[in-house]
Amino acid sequence: xxxxxxxxxxWLIVGLGNPGPEYAMNRxxxxxxxxxLLAGRIGGKFKRAGKAQAQVVEGRLGAPxxxxxxxxxxxxxxxxxxxGGPVNALRDFYKVPVANIVAIHDELDIxxxxxxxxxxxxxxxxxxxxxxxxxxxxxxxRVRFGIGRPPGRMQVADxxxxxxSSAERKELDYFVDRAADAxxxxxxxxxxxxxxxxxx
Numbered sequence: 001x002x003x004x005x006x007x008x009x010x011w012l013i014v015g016l017g018n019p020g021p022e023y024a025m026n027r028x029x030x031x032x033x034x035x036x037l038l039a040g041r042i043g044g045k046f047k048r049a050g051k052a053q054a055q056v057v058e059g060r061l062g063a064p065x066x067x068x069x070x071x072x073x074x075x076x077x078x079x080x081x082x083x084g085g086p087v088n089a090l091r092d093f094y095k096v097p098v099a100n101i102v103a104i105h106d107e108l109d110i111x112x113x114x115x116x117x118x119x120x121x122x123x124x125x126x127x128x129x130x131x132x133x134x135x136x137x138x139x140x141x142r143v144r145f146g147i148g149r150p151p152g153r154m155q156v157a158d159x160x161x162x163x164x165s166s167a168e169r170k171e172l173d174y175f176v177d178r179a180a181d182a183x184x185x186x187x188x189x190x191x192x193x194x195x196x197x198x199x200x
Contacts, residue, residue, distance in 0.1 A: 010070040011061075011187050012096040013038065014087050016105040016128035019077045027147045028080060028160040030176065031104040031128075034145070035073045037180045046075060052089035053078045062188045069187045072096070081127035084135030091136060101140035102183060103132060106160060110146030112168060113175040115182050115198045118142050119191055125156075141186060145179050 015035030016028075023029050035057075039046060044057035057073040072094050076086040091101065099119070105128055110116055120139045123129035132140065150159035164172055178198070185194035 008070070009097050009100050010072055010094055011100045011102065012072050012074060012087070012090055012094060013102045013183060013187070014074045014076065014083070014090075014104065014132075016080060016083055016103060016126075017075065018080050019075070023161070025163040026161050027106050027164055030106045030145045030147070030179075032075050033172075033176045034104045034143070034179045034183065035075060037176055038071075038183060039073050041180065042071075042073075044073070046073075049074070049090060050093065052086050052093060054086040054090055056090065061184050067188050071187065081131055083128040084131035084133070087132055088135040098136050098139050099141075101136075102143060102186060103129060103140060104143045104145065104179065104183065105129060106147045107144035108147060108149055108156065108160075110144060110148070112146055112148045113171060113178075114146035115179055116142075116144040116146070117182060117186055117191060117195050117199055118144070141191065143179060143183055143186065145175070 013035060015031035017032035018029060039057040042059035044059050046055040046057050049056040054077055055075045059071060060068050061071050062068045074090055076083040078086050105126055109124065119141050123133055150156055182194055182198040185197055
């Protein structure tokens with residue numbers, strides 16, 4: 001953890017996606033799927049977050065004791081390419097250091113189901129990350145969930161806005177569960193230990 005970050009500072013865990021039932025099972029919405037699973041684990045239901053264009057669940061991750069972390073799980077309701085505004089509003093409201101923000105997002109350049117955790121870096125053409133970086137700089141954590149490249153000549157925009165295939169859906173619950181485990185490990189154990197376990 002950054003030495004300037006107080007140990008008791010909350011974590012803001014952002015699932016990136018698009019609001020609305022028509023997008024719910026899209027590849028682009030895997031971030032929403034992961035934070036929804038985490039909300040279930042801490043027994044919370046998403047609710048509107050004051051003036052921020054987002055839904056949030058507040059709670060704690062980890063066993064009771066010093067390893068326990070206060071977290072805000074968030075789903076921006078602004079559509080993917082405008083995610084930075086709601087995330088920045090939540091950051092200000094909850095007084096979260098940028099180093100304590102985690103973005104969970106789909107990643108084209110990684111095979112389906114493979115995870116990569118990292119701190120900072122570019123946006124690799126991902127509009128949600130691009131918007132977040134424009135709003136607060138690049139120095140937040142990312143949990144990158146591989147979705148692979150589009151088949152044949154399919155356009156990237158069409159591919160990410162399609163639902164996971166029936167073959168992919170057979171393993172989707174397992175991969176989403178594993179991504180949620182990776183987020184918990186990142187928040188509680190730190191980036192290096194989480195990377196050694198989950199960066200397959």
